Amino acid sequence: xxxxxxxxxxxxxxxxxxxxxxxxxxxxxxxxxxxxxxxxxxxxxxxxxxxxxxxxxxxxxxxxxxxxxxxxxxxxxxxxxxxxxxxxxxxxxxxxxxxxxxxxxxxxxxxxxxxxxxxxxxxxxxxxxxxxxxxxxxxxxxxxxxxxxxxxxxxxxxxxxxxxxxxxxxxxxxxxxxxxxxxxxxxxxxxxxxxxxxxxxxxxxxxxxxxxxxxxxxxxxxxxxxxxxxxxxxxxxxxxxxxxxxxxxxxxxxxxxxxxxxxxxxxxxxxxxxxxxxx
Numbered sequence: 619x620x621x622x623x624x625x626x627x628x629x630x631x632x633x634x635x636x637x638x639x640x641x642x643x644x645x646x647x648x649x650x651x652x653x654x655x656x657x658x659x660x661x662x663x664x665x666x667x668x669x670x671x672x673x674x675x676x677x678x679x680x681x682x683x684x685x686x687x688x689x690x691x692x693x694x695x696x697x698x699x700x701x702x703x704x705x706x707x708x709x710x711x712x713x714x715x716x717x718x719x720x721x722x723x724x725x726x727x728x729x730x731x732x733x734x735x736x737x738x739x740x741x742x743x744x745x746x747x748x749x750x751x752x753x754x755x756x757x758x759x760x761x762x763x764x765x766x767x768x769x770x771x772x773x774x775x776x777x778x779x780x781x782x783x784x785x786x787x788x789x790x791x792x793x794x795x796x797x798x799x800x801x802x803x804x805x806x807x808x809x810x811x812x813x814x815x816x817x818x819x820x821x822x823x824x825x826x827x828x829x830x831x832x833x834x835x836x837x838x839x840x841x842x843x844x845x846x847x848x849x850x851x852x853x854x855x856x857x858x859x860x861x862x863x864x865x866x867x868x869x870x871x872x873x874x875x876x877x878x879x880x881x882x883x884x885x886x887x888x889x890x891x892x893x894x895x896x897x
Contacts, residue, residue, distance in 0.1 A: 632850065632851050633847060634672055634850075634851045635672055635842055635846065635850055636667075636669050637666075637678060637852050637854050638678070638855050641654075641679075641680040644685050645684045645687070654684070654692065655688050655692075656688060662856030676708045676852065677696070677725070679709060679711050679719055680712035680719075681718065686718060686797070693721055696725035696726075707728075708726060708727065708841070709722075709725070709730065710837070710838030710841075711730065711731040711732065714736040715731075715735065715736075717739040717741065720740065720801075724804040725804075729833050730835075730837070731823030731824075731826055731835055732835065733824045734822060736821070736823075738815075739818055739820040740797055740815065740816050743790075748778060749774055749775050750776055798816050808833075809829070810828065
C-alpha cells in the first residue's frame with residue numbers, strides 16, 4: 619500500500635448510524651427508573667434524525683408496554699421525523715417488544731429480533747385490586763363526594779358494578795381496535811392469517827418473523843454492517859445526563875422525596891408488566 623493509498627483510506631469518512639435506546643415500561647416512572655414518555659425521548663429522537671449524513675436511524679427496543687397514549691405519541695413522533703428527514707428506521711428488539719413496546723417497534727421500516735425475543739401482545743389490559751370490605755374490618759369510614767354519577771367508577775373500596783365493567787371494556791375495545799389498525803397499516807401484507815394474532819398472545823422472535831410481526835432474526839450491529847459496510851459506526855444518542863442531575867438539579871430533593879411512594883407503586887406495576895413475559 620502506498621502512502622497516498624493509506625492517506626485516502628485514513629481520510630475516508632465512516633458511515634455513522636445513530637442509535638436511540640427505548641427501554642423500560644411506557645408512561646410508568648419511579649424515582650430511580652424514569653419510564654418512557656415522549657417528553658423523555660423526543661430530544662434524543664430529534665438529534666438522531668437530525669444527523670444529515672446518517673443513512674438510517676436505528677432504534678433498540680426493550681419494553682413490556684405500558685401507557686397506550688405515550689406509546690402512540692412516541693410512535694407518531696418517530697414516523698413524523700422519518701418522513702421529514704427522509705430516513706429509514708431500523709428497529710432492533712432485545713428481550714421484549716410487547717403491547718405498547720410492539721407499538722413502538724412497528725414505527726420501524728424493518729424489525730430485527732433475536733430468536734428468543736418476546737414479541738406481540740397486541741391487546742389492552744387493565745388490572746387493579748378491590749378492597750370493598752377492608753375498611754369495615756379496620757373500623758375506618760371512607761367519605762367520597764362526587765358531581766357526576768360515574769366519577770367514582772371502579773372505586774377499589776366499593777363493590778364492582780357491572781355497568782362500570784361494561785364501560786371499561788367498551789373503552790378497551792376502542793383502544794384495541796386502534797392498535798390493530800395501526801399494526802395492519804404498518805405491517806401490511808406481511809402479516810400471517812392467524813386467528814390469534816390480535817388476541818393479546820405473544821411469541822418468540824423466530825415465530826414472530828413467521829407471523830409477519832417482524833422481518834428477520836439477527837443482531838442489529840451485524841445487520842447494519844451488512845447494509846452499510848464493516849466500517850459502520852453506531853453512535854448512541856441520549857442518556858448522557860445522570861439521574862441525580864435530572865432529578866436533584868431540576869426538581870429538588872423535596873419533590874423527589876414526595877414522589878417516592880408513587881414511584882414505588884409504579885415500580886411494582888412495572889415489575890408486574892415484565893413478569894408477564896417471564897422477565
